[in-house]
Amino acid sequence: MTRRLQGNSCGLAYGVLWSTGFPVTYLLLEAWDPYTLAAVRIGLAGLLLALAAYLVGQRYLWRTWPWHRAVMIGGIGVGIATVMLTLGVKYSNPVNAAVLSTTLPLVSAVMGVALKEEKINLRLAMGIVIAVFGGILIVLSAAEQEFGWRGGEAFVMISVVAWTWFSRTSTAKLSMIPPYPRAVIAMLSGALVLIPVTVLLNFIGLSEIAWSIEGWNLIWILWLCPIAAGVSLVFWLRSAELLGVTVAAIHINLVPFYVIVIAFFSGGGLSSYQIIGACLVVTGAVITQVRPGGVAGQLDSAGRL
Secondary structure, three states, X not given: OOHHHHHHXXXXXXXXXXXXXXXXXXXXXXXXXXHHHHHHHHHHHHHHHHHHHHHOOXXXXXXXXXXXXXXHHHHHHHHHHHHHHHHHHHHOOHHHHHHHHOOHHHHHHHHHHHOOOOOOOHHHHHHHHHHHHHHHHHHHOXXXXXXXXXXXXXXHHHHHHHHHHHHHHHXXXXXXXXXXXXXXXXHHHHHHHHHHHHHHHHHOOOOOOOOOOOOHHHHHHHHHHHHHHHHHHHHHHHHHHHHOHHHHHHHHHHHHHHHHHHHHHOOOOOOHHHHHHHHHHHHHHHHHHEOOOOOEOOOOOOOOO
C-alpha cells in the first residue's frame, strides 16, 4: 500500500469512527455532565488502548521519547478540544457541531500560513473550498434536522482550533513517537488536565458531577471511549503524519454525511443532495493531492506538496 493510499484509508477510518461520537455524546449528555463525560471519554480511552497494547505484547522504546513535551501538547490540545466539543454538542446540537467541524482544513491552512509552515496554492485552496462546501451541503440538505445557531457553536470553534493546534504540533514535534502510543499519551494527558478542572468546578458550584452507566448508557460509553475517541485518534494521527494535517482534515468534511448515513439506517432519510455533497468532499480531497497532469505529489508533515 502506498503512503498516500494508506493516509487516505486512515483518514476514512478516522472519519467513520469519529462521526459516531456526535450522536453518542448527545445521548450521553442526557445523564452526564459535560466535564465528567469529557474526562472519562479520553481517560478511559487512553487506559483501554494502553491495556490492549500490553495484552498483545506490544513494546516501544519509550525511554527516548520527549515525555514532557508530549504530555504538555496532549494535555493542552486534547484536553481543551474534548471538553469544548462536548460543551458545543450540549449547548448547540450534533448537526451544528458536525458542520463546524468541516472548517478544520481551513483553520489548519490559515494556521499553517500564519506560522509560516505552509503555503496555500490555488489547487489546495480550491480543494478546501469545494470540500467545505460539500460538507455544508450535506448538513443543510438534511430536511429533518433543525439548523439554527444556539450559542454553543463558539465552544465547537474553540475545539476545532485546539484540535488543529494539537494535530499540527504533534505531527511536527512528536513524530518520533508512533501514532498508537502518541494517542495514548495525548488522551491520558488530556484526562489529567480535565479531572482536577471537573472537581474544581463541582467544588465551587459551577457544575455538578453527574453520570450514569445504567441501560444503554453503558453501551454508549463503551463505544465512545475506546472506539469513537480512542481508535479513531490513532487513525487520525497516522493520516496526519502521512498526508499532512490540512489535507488529512478534508476527510472530516465527510463526518456530517456519515452521521446522516447512521440516521438513515436507523430509519431516517438520505437525499441526492447529501450524496452530491459527499462527492464534492471526495473531489476536494483528490484535488489537493494531485498535481496537474494527474500525478500525485508527495506531501510532507505540514501538508505541503
